[in-house]
Each structure stands twice: as C-alpha cells, then as structure tokens.
Amino acid sequence: MEHAVTFDKVLADELLEEVSFTIPGGCLTAAITARQEESDLLVKLMLGLAQPLSGSISVLGEDVGAASDKTLNALRRSVAVVFSAGGLISNLKVWENLVLPLEYYSLYPPNEIEERGMRALQRVGYAGGLMELPGLLSLYGRRQIGLARAMLVEPRLIIYDEILSGLSGEQRSAIIEAAETFHRESPGRTSIFMTASEETVREIPVESRMAMKGSSMHD
Amino acid sequence: MLGSLADRLIKLSDYLYDLTEMILRAFPNCLAAIRQGARPVFSVYLRQVYFTGLEAFKIIMVTALLIGTVVITQIISIAGAGSETLTGKVIVWIVVRELAPLLTAIIVVARSGTAIAAELSQMKIAGEIDYLESLGIPAATYLIMPRIFGVATAVLVLTVYFEFAAVLGGFLVASLGWHVPWEQYAQGVFSVLTLFELAVSLAKSVLFGLFIAAICCRKGLSVGRSVTQIPQAATKAVMQSLFLLFLIDGVVSLFFLL
Numbered sequence: 001m002e003h004a005v006t007f008d009k010v011l012a013d014e015l016l017e018e019v020s021f022t023i024p025g026g027c028l029t030a031a032i033t034a035r036q037e038e039s040d041l042l043v044k045l046m047l048g049l050a051q052p053l054s055g056s057i058s059v060l061g062e063d064v065g066a067a068s069d070k071t072l073n074a075l076r077r078s079v080a081v082v083f084s085a086g087g088l089i090s091n092l093k094v095w096e097n098l099v100l101p102l103e104y105y106s107l108y109p110p111n112e113i114e115e116r117g118m119r120a121l122q123r124v125g126y127a128g129g130l131m132e133l134p135g136l137l138s139l140y141g142r143r144q145i146g147l148a149r150a151m152l153v154e155p156r157l158i159i160y161d162e163i164l165s166g167l168s169g170e171q172r173s174a175i176i177e178a179a180e181t182f183h184r185e186s187p188g189r190t191s192i193f194m195t196a197s198e199e200t201v202r203e204i205p206v207e208s209r210m211a212m213k214g215s216s217m218h219d
Numbered sequence: 220m221l222g223s224l225a226d227r228l229i230k231l232s233d234y235l236y237d238l239t240e241m242i243l244r245a246f247p248n249c250l251a252a253i254r255q256g257a258r259p260v261f262s263v264y265l266r267q268v269y270f271t272g273l274e275a276f277k278i279i280m281v282t283a284l285l286i287g288t289v290v291i292t293q294i295i296s297i298a299g300a301g302s303e304t305l306t307g308k309v310i311v312w313i314v315v316r317e318l319a320p321l322l323t324a325i326i327v328v329a330r331s332g333t334a335i336a337a338e339l340s341q342m343k344i345a346g347e348i349d350y351l352e353s354l355g356i357p358a359a360t361y362l363i364m365p366r367i368f369g370v371a372t373a374v375l376v377l378t379v380y381f382e383f384a385a386v387l388g389g390f391l392v393a394s395l396g397w398h399v400p401w402e403q404y405a406q407g408v409f410s411v412l413t414l415f416e417l418a419v420s421l422a423k424s425v426l427f428g429l430f431i432a433a434i435c436c437r438k439g440l441s442v443g444r445s446v447t448q449i450p451q452a453a454t455k456a457v458m459q460s461l462f463l464l465f466l467i468d469g470v471v472s473l474f475f476l477l
Contacts, residue, residue: 047353069357076355089348091338096259101354104361106256153354 002061004157004190005046012045018055021210028183028191030201036084036162039194043081043161048072054158060156077105080150084162086142087149088134094145095130101153106193120148122177140171147175151182157190160181164193164200176204238433238463243365252360260365271331272376278326283381287389295397303399307407310389315420316413319381320374321468324427327374328460333436335366338458339439340449348440355380363436371379371428378424419475426467434460 004025007082011018019042033039044050045057048064057064088097095117102113106164114209121130126144134142143163150158160179164172183191193204201209252260290313294306317322339362342348348358386408393399442448 044349049349049352073355073357076353079353081353082351083346083350085346087353089347089350090342090345096262100259101356103258104255104260104354104356106258137310 003058004060005192006056006058007042007045008056008058010045010052010057012050012052012055013041020055023190023210024208025190026188026209028180028193028205029156030193030206031194032201032209032211033194033196036165036196039162039196043083043159043194046159047076047079047081074210075099077153078155079157079159080153080155081159081161082143082146082150082163084143084165086134086137086139086146088142088145090134093131093133094128094137097134098130098145098149098152101149102175116152117148119129120151121145123151123182125174140167143167143175147178151178154186156186156188157192157210160191160193162195164195164203165197172200172203180205238430238437239299240257241258241363241433241437242367242429244359245367248357248360248364249368252364257360260361263361264365264369264372267331267366268373270334271327271370272373275326275330275373275377277321278330279377279381280384281324282322283384284388286322287385287387288313288392290314290318290385291389291393292396294328295393295399303393303403304407304410306389306393306399306446307404307409308411309407310386311408311411311416312387314389315382315416317468319385319425320420320427321376321464323378323424324374324431324464325461327370327377327428328431328457328464331370331373332431332456332460333453335370335432335435336439336453337449339436340442340452341446343440343442344446344449358440363433363440366436367429367432370432371425374424374428374431375421378421382420415475419471422467423471424469427464430463430467431460434463 002025003022005021005023007019007021008018009018021031022130023031031039031042033042041050045052046059046064048067052065059075060078064069064072065077067075086119089100090095092100093176093178098120099113099117102108102116104160107113110115121144124144124147126141126148128141134145137145147163158179163175179191181195182191193206198211240401287310289456291306291312293301294309298305348362351358390399390401390404393404394401435456438452440461442452
C-alpha cells in the first residue's frame, strides 16, 4: 500500500530531533507526540506551512519541500485538518466557516452547498446557531464545525490535531464515532489522530500507532 | 551622516518596492478569483467597501462641508467682496486638487487602517492565517487582495463625495453669508475644473487607497506571537500610511500639476 505520509530524516525547529516515519495509506493511525507543540509542528510540516531545516517530507506522493505554491494549494485541498481549537476564522459566522472551502473553490452550486453543509452538521451532531461567530461557541462546538468542514471537502487524508483533549467522555465518543464512520466511507482514505496523550489513543479504534519517545518518532 | 541618509533612502525604496509588488500581485489574484467565481473573496471585498466607505460617509460629508466653509470664508476675508469668480477657482485648486483626496485618505487611515492592521494581526496571532492556508486558500487572495481593492474603491468614491460636498457646501455658505450668486461662483469653478484636474484628483485617491491597504495588511501580517504586537502594528500602520500619503501627494502634484 502506498504511504500517505513519509518523513525522512526531518529536522525542524528546536521542538524536534531528527524524525523519520511513514504512515500507510488507507489506515486509521494514531501518532503520539511528547507535547502538543510537536503535533502542531508536524501538521504544519505536512502542509508545507513550516519548512524543515533538513530532510524531506512526502504527503500523498508529493514532495512538500519541492512543491510550488500551486502544487501545495492543490495538495492542501486533498488534506483536511481538524485543529485543536477548531480552525475557524473568527470574523466569519459558523455557516460561512463551514462552507468556506466549497464556496471558495465553487465546487458545487449554492443549493447543493447548502444541502451538503446541513448534512455535514447533522453527521457531527451540531445543534448550535449557524449565524453566530465562532468566539461564542464552546470548544466542542468549534471542533464539531471544524470536523464538519473537513468532511465536506472529502479529503484523501484527514488529520485530527489533538481534538479529543478537554472534552467530556460523551463528546469524545461522539467525535471518535463520526471520525471512524467518515474514515470507513472511503477505502483509500487515511486518518491520523495526532495527540500528546496515550490515554486518548486507547479510545480510538486505530489500525496502526506510532509514538514519539523523547523527540524522535518511530513505528 | 551621508551614509546614514543613503541607508535610509535605500530602506525606503526597498519598502516602496515591496508595497508596489504587493499591490501589483493583487491584480492577477483578482483575475484568478473572478475566473474561479470565488464568492467568499467578493464578500470580503464588499465588507471592506462597506466598513471603509459607507460607514465613513457621514464623517466625510461633515468634514467636507466644514472645509468648504473654512476655505470660502478665508478667500472672501482675503480677497474681499466681489471676488466670486476667484472664490470658485480657489476652491477647486485647494479642495479638488489637494484637500479632498488627502483628507479623505487621512480619515480612512484613522478609521479603517487601524482596523485592518489590528484585525489581521489578531488573525495571525490566533493562527487563523495558517487555518486558511491549510484549506488551500492563500491569504494573498482571500485576505489581502479584496482589502486592497475594497479600500481603493472606498477612498475613490468618498473623495468624489468630499469634492461635491465641499464645493456645493462652500457655495451655500458663500451664498448665505455674502450673497455670492451661483452663476459667478460656478463660472469660477468650471473655468478651472477640467477633466485633467478631476483625473489627477481621482488617480491620487486610488493610489492612496491602494497604498493605505497594502501598508496596513503588511503591518498586520508582520506580527509574531504576542498580543502586545497588535497595537504596535496598528500604530506603525497609521504612521507609515500617513507618511506615504504625503509622499505620494507631493510626487503626484509635482509630476502632474507643475
């Protein structure tokens, strides 16, 4: 099976020592890091938002370091990230945040975007207001919208960056269930749960896991 | 001394080059957004026009009426009664050529320049620029380009309103206070108000708008991780915008009107 993510002798910032690992494509994987900052940095490196000091990173077959801006943007459309804080834009309302990527790329006509948006909200069990600003939502609400937005773009790779911490058991279960169902829907889809908490990983039905001991990651 | 001056001039020209490049890059980004039919980008543009243009309308009108009144009063007090034609001419030379674009831009810097710099720096510190980029939405296309064109549009339209309000408001004051007849006032105004004068005035206002937005976006996005940098970014954006306004005004006036 093709690798979804490959880090080859990557050195970046003071947070990480040299890191090498591969994440198989089509799997639901948990990546346990020593600290949340490391999870954040790994996600940024995968998306080309941070540059490594040395080494190479490949995501969905693209060499991230050598990719042009256009290629990176195309790659980012195939990768969805659910950030720990939700990843919402503070001056856009909940609904605008949800459908932003679909509207930006004009992927569907407006009525279809509305239908898909409502369906995604139902899937994550969001019951809050749609015309509120994200600052008024709870952490769980922000993560629900972030997850629904990620589902809408139908990514080949979805990364959950520390999205289970700070939630109640019920909320964690709801998010894990939605994420697992979404993962199973498309056979080639790769899902990665990045977390600094080994306890959290025990709740996730992962197919592979890797741990970062100290600062180096290995299978 | 000379070395330090040369260094400063080099830094200034580098800075102006960067700003110009940022503005020029907005044009192809705009075409790409139009081709793509990116509705969210158009929403950002419209919001910027609303906040910068429509919300500043009242203050612009009041300022224009006051400026028109002050200029008319000064001209009549210097030239005396019977100088109606001169009054019309001078108000065009002073208001249309210089004050309308400049004061409009200064009001926009004070209202919207600070808001843009503070908003973008807050977004940067909260990681929202990375959130956007992670969606494959470049900040240059979604955040910077519509703000640059939104502010330029607003400054252009507000300048036109300012000129109308100052010229007509000035006449009202002159008419009520000194019984200046419309025919003679208008004769003075239209004898010097050529298309060229208007074009230079509007070109100035567009340049002001483009550079104000570029400076404020640049300053807003230049912050690091600390929230204390937000007010610093806003202050720097205002000071640099004001400096550049006077510089552009001087250069354009020298180039076109001498």
